[in-house]
Amino acid sequence: MRVLGQGLTTIGRHGPALLVLSLLLGAAVTPLATAAYQVLPLSAFLLTLGSFLTAGLASPEKGLGWRRILLALAWIGLGVPLISAAIVFSLHLDPALQAGVILSVLAPPVGSAAAIAAILGLQPRLALIASIALTLAAPFSMPAFATVLGVNVSIDMVHLTWRLALIIGLAAMVAQMARYWRSRVQVVLPGQTAAAGVAVIGLVIVGLAMMSGVRTHWATDPDAFSLFIAAAVGVNLGAGLVGALLFSSWGAKDAFTVGLVSGNRNVTLAWAAAGTTLPAATEAYVAACVLPVLALPLAVKGVISARTRLVRTLDRHKPSTNPATVVMPPKP
Numbered sequence: 592m593r594v595l596g597q598g599l600t601t602i603g604r605h606g607p608a609l610l611v612l613s614l615l616l617g618a619a620v621t622p623l624a625t626a627a628y629q630v631l632p633l634s635a636f637l638l639t640l641g642s643f644l645t646a647g648l649a650s651p652e653k654g655l656g657w658r659r660i661l662l663a664l665a666w667i668g669l670g671v672p673l674i675s676a677a678i679v680f681s682l683h684l685d686p687a688l689q690a691g692v693i694l695s696v697l698a699p700p701v702g703s704a705a706a707i708a709a710i711l712g713l714q715p716r717l718a719l720i721a722s723i724a725l726t727l728a729a730p731f732s733m734p735a736f737a738t739v740l741g742v743n744v745s746i747d748m749v750h751l752t753w754r755l756a757l758i759i760g761l762a763a764m765v766a767q768m769a770r771y772w773r774s775r776v777q778v779v780l781p782g783q784t785a786a787a788g789v790a791v792i793g794l795v796i797v798g799l800a801m802m803s804g805v806r807t808h809w810a811t812d813p814d815a816f817s818l819f820i821a822a823a824v825g826v827n828l829g830a831g832l833v834g835a836l837l838f839s840s841w842g843a844k845d846a847f848t849v850g851l852v853s854g855n856r857n858v859t860l861a862w863a864a865a866g867t868t869l870p871a872a873t874e875a876y877v878a879a880c881v882l883p884v885l886a887l888p889l890a891v892k893g894v895i896s897a898r899t900r901l902v903r904t905l906d907r908h909k910p911s912t913n914p915a916t917v918v919m920p921p922k923p
Contacts, residue, residue, distance in 0.1 A: 596779045603788030606710045607889035613795040614885055617802025624806075627799035634796035635702065636758050641790025642705035643766035646719040648783040649709060652845075659841065660720055663849050666837065668725050668732065671830050671853050672696045676740050688819070690742050691876030692826060697733045697742075698861040699725035700852035706790030707851065707888055709783050711895060714848040721852045726755060726860075733864060744873065746864045755860075794885060797859065801881045808875040815872070819879040827854040827883040855884050 602609060617624040675696040679689050701707070705719035725732070730748035737746050769776050780786055808816045835850030858880040862869070869877065 592778045596777075596781045596785055599779070599785035599788035600781060601788070602791050603706075603710065603784040603786070606706070606787060606791040606794075607892045609791055610794055610798055610885040611889050613798030614802055614882065617799040618806055621803070621806075624799050624803040627796050628803060630796060631800045632754075634793040634800070635754075636762060637793030637796070638701075638703035638706065638790040639758055639793075640762040640765055641786055641788070641793060642703055642715070642719050642722065643762050644769060644780060644786035644789060645709045645783055646705045646715045647766055647770045648780070648786050649705075649715045652714050652716050654841070654845070655714070655717055659845070660717075663717065663721055663838070663852075664724055666834060666849065667700065667721055667853050668728065671834070672736055672740075674833075675826065675830065685872065687870040687872035688822070688876055690744050690870070691819075691873040692822065693740055693742050694737070694744060694746075694861050694865065694873065695823070695826065695856055695858050695877060695880045696830065697736050698856040698858055699729045701855045701857045701884060702726065703790040703794050704852050704855060706787040707855070708848050709787045710791075711847075711851070711888065711892055712844070713851060714844050715783075717845060717848045718852050721849075723759060726759065726857070729860065729864075730755070733861070744865050744869060746861075748864050751860070751864055797881070798885045801859070801878065804874075804878045805881065808878055812875075816875055816879065819872075819876045820882055823876065823879040824883045824887075827856075827880070827887065830854040855887075856880070858884070 617627065672693070676693050679692050684692070700718070700722040702722055704722040705715040708718040709715040730752040733748060734746045736742075737744060769780060808819075831850035831854030833850075834853030835846045838846040838849045840846075841849075858877050862874070862877050865873075865877075
């Protein structure tokens with residue numbers, strides 16, 4: 592059992608790199624992508640469970656009150672879709688691509704948001720609350736928004752509602768049991784990084800499975816799909832940066848956590864809700880959205896690490912201001 596705990600810790604520590612590796616393996620090894628697709632429902636439970644476990648083991652987050660939670664939910668659930676729709680409509684894009692962009696931002700944050708936040712050194716509890724609350728609201732909010740915004744895609748959340756409730760409820764129950772019997776499961780979950788490793792396993796399955804569809808779209812029209820990838824990255828980063836700037840007064844960790852859940856959306860849920868009603872171009876864009884969700888954490892982690900090293904280097908070379916070490920000039 593100790594080996595399992597060490598393995599989960601290693602997976603959690605190297606999570607961003609493993610997510611990128613899953614994309615590469617899924618694109619290169621077709622049988623692996625097919626096998627992962629067969630167990631795709633398991634991934635939803637694992638990444639949700641990992642997020643609950645990670646948030647449960649996280650340190651208390653100061654200032655996380657109802658006011659902040661409601662403001663964050665209002666921005667992520669209302670602000671991002673409305674602003675994105677306004678921008679998209681003004682650009683007069685192809686209707687299928689336009690529907691794909693709007694559909695992607697209508698989806699709730701990824702279920703693994705808390706685990707990703709922990710891996711990046713952000714606020715997992717804030718990420719978990721935003722992800723779970725908006726996922727539970729999705730059966731009502733996504734069809735309503737699609738109707739108001741005139742998205743020509745049928746969104747049927749009825750058949751997904753009970754699955755969402757079952758996954759979230761079961762994951763919350765298992766996480767609470769693990770917290771209650773912490774001393775007994777500590778060998779398997781020695782810390783927050785191991786808990787994040789559970790979510791990473793779920794995300795790796797998603798990465799492997801979704802690359803089958805991505806490879807198909809790429810082979811069909813590589814030029815158009817390249818444009819979709821660029822648009823998906825732009826929407827993800829744009830929503831994230833605007834969210835971080837809007838909430839910058841909360842401090843860097845809270846602001847970047849809001850940015851994380853603003854841009855990283857559960858597009859697989861949107862895909863499942865729309866089913867076979869998606870036009871080919873819309874489906875291709877939604878598939879492209881998976882790539883930044885799984886690939887950007889590695890880039891963000893690299894930027895954070897580089898920034899940390901730069902700050903430490905500057906601190907080491909900063910002149911000392913300790914009065915005891917300051918040499919005063921001689922009096923005339």
